[in-house]
Amino acid sequence: MKLTAIIVDDEANSRMIIRNYITKYCPDVVIIGEASGIDETMSLLQKQEPDILFLDVEMPYGNAFDLLEKVPERTFETIFVTAYDHYAIDALNAQATYYLLKPIAIDDLIKAVNHIVDIKNREEELHNAILVPKRNGITGKITIPLQDGFEVLVIADILYCQADDNYTKIYLNDGNKLVSKTLKYFEELLLDHDFVRIHKSYLVNINAITRYKKGRGGSITLINEKELMVSASRKGELLAYFK
Numbered sequence: 001m002k003l004t005a006i007i008v009d010d011e012a013n014s015r016m017i018i019r020n021y022i023t024k025y026c027p028d029v030v031i032i033g034e035a036s037g038i039d040e041t042m043s044l045l046q047k048q049e050p051d052i053l054f055l056d057v058e059m060p061y062g063n064a065f066d067l068l069e070k071v072p073e074r075t076f077e078t079i080f081v082t083a084y085d086h087y088a089i090d091a092l093n094a095q096a097t098y099y100l101l102k103p104i105a106i107d108d109l110i111k112a113v114n115h116i117v118d119i120k121n122r123e124e125e126l127h128n129a130i131l132v133p134k135r136n137g138i139t140g141k142i143t144i145p146l147q148d149g150f151e152v153l154v155i156a157d158i159l160y161c162q163a164d165d166n167y168t169k170i171y172l173n174d175g176n177k178l179v180s181k182t183l184k185y186f187e188e189l190l191l192d193h194d195f196v197r198i199h200k201s202y203l204v205n206i207n208a209i210t211r212y213k214k215g216r217g218g219s220i221t222l223i224n225e226k227e228l229m230v231s232a233s234r235k236g237e238l239l240a241y242f243k
Contacts, residue, residue, distance in 0.1 A: 001121055003051040003113075006033040008041050008067070009081070010059045018054055018081060018104070025106055026113045038062045042070060050076045052116055057082040074216045077116045077232070097232060122239035123214050142189060144170070144179045151177070155193050159222050161186050161203040171226075198230045198238050206241045 005022065009015045015034050022029050032048050035041040037059050053076045057064045064080065077097040085101060097119075098112035143150040153172070162169045163183035170177045170186075179186075187195070187203050194206050198220065211221040217232040230238055 001028060001117055001124070003029050003117065003120060004032045004048070005029050005052040005054060006035065006041070006044055006048065006050045006076075007031060007054045008035045008059070008064075009054075009056040010036045011056075012036070014056065014081075014102070021104060021106065021109055022054075022113075025110055028117060029113055036060075038067045038070070041067055045071060051120060052076060052113075053078050054081050055079065057084060075214060077119065077216065079112050079116075119236055119239070122236070122242075123212075123218075140193060144177060144181075153177070155190065156205075156207075158190075158195075158205055159208045159224060159226070160205060160228065161190075161195075163201045171224075173224075194241075196234075196238055196241055198228065198234050200231065202228050204228065206238075212238075 007015050007018050007022075009018065015036075019031055019034070022031060029052065032050060033044045035044055038061060041053075055064045055067070055078055057080060059067075068074070068078070079098045079100060080096050081100045081102060081104065083102040097116055100108055100112060140155045141152050142155060143152050153170070157172045157174075159171045159173065161183060162171065164178070166180070166182055168179050168181055168183050168186055170179060183201070183203055187197055190203065195203050196206055197203050199217075204220065204222070208222045208224075209220050210223055212230075213219045213221070215230075217230040217235050219227050219229050220238070221227050
């Protein structure tokens with residue numbers, strides 16, 4: 001699978017090194033543009049739709065995070081390439097796919113690109129094929145606490161669960177319930193019942209998914225027409241549920 005990429009770095013020598021490494025060691029990646037700053041990158045992104053953005057953190061008149069804020073609905077995967085390790089947490093919060101330190105280790109570059117190739121392959125499979133979850137036919141019941149007792153829920157009726165501080169809102173085919181348990185609690189409870197964590201706030205019944213829309217993390221649509229965002233860090237786990 002061929003992927004397209006744009007290299008963003010304010011140093012021409014750094015762009016040259018990344019370009020040469022990609023050309024030599026990552027034959028599945030085609031470089032379609034280079035930029036040295038935010039405005040130049042934005043101009044490129046208006047004309048091109050890359051699969052990967054190789055992105056330095058520090059640039060003139062802003063940084064990588066300023067750039068990413070200007071593209072909230074981005075479809076590309078981001079590989080940070082920087083000499084500084086203290087941006088790693090910020091990169092994680094910006095849902096970067098990979099974080100490479102300069103000088104770039106060839107093995108790490110190949111690993112980062114292969115990771116994205118795997119994600120894109122799964123997306124294409126999901127987009128082009130008629131797919132069914134690896135496991136289906138949810139059975140069983142759970143109980144949720146009430147002030148005067150408990151209520152029994154059929155697991156198959158649960159579409160998704162949403163975190164609400166130390167509470168969880170459970171969305172059913174015919175309504176919703178607010179339960180004084182954390183989302184982590186229900187993630188562990190429903191681990192063997194075809195539920196997948198797609199975001200820090202959402203736990204979803206994979207059999208309720210009717211559509212996946214590609215993107216940085218993408219989004220899913222459920223049988224009730226509800227659209228939920230998928231975090232980039234959880235996308236691979238979601239796509240692994242389909243064959």
